[in-house]
Amino acid sequence: MSKLEPVAVTAAPRFYSVAQVAAMFGMSTMTVYRAIAAGEFPAVKVRGRLIIPAKAIEAIADLAVAEQTVVDASGWAPAQRGSTG
Numbered sequence: 001m002s003k004l005e006p007v008a009v010t011a012a013p014r015f016y017s018v019a020q021v022a023a024m025f026g027m028s029t030m031t032v033y034r035a036i037a038a039g040e041f042p043a044v045k046v047r048g049r050l051i052i053p054a055k056a057i058e059a060i061a062d063l064a065v066a067e068q069t070v071v072d073a074s075g076w077a078p079a080q081r082g083s084t085g
Helices: 018-025 029-037 054-067
Strands: 015-017 044-046 049-053
Touching: 015 018, 015 054, 018 029, 018 049, 029 049, 049 054
Parallel strands: none
Antiparallel strands: 015 049, 044 049
């Protein structure tokens, strides 16, 4: 019987933690959490943990470079849904 070998992950990440995004942007994690809570920054919530899609970060950066302008990240966050319960 062969042993299972660990697989090295070399692909770019699909999601980043709030701490990783805060470090990338040079801001505090609390600033990122507040922007997410205010609906000003895109995030995905999984069992209480917030993660940020790498595609959103890349798209925001690409637009800022392509248009040589400031991009408001709130345009990338979906509108907050009301509670159903």
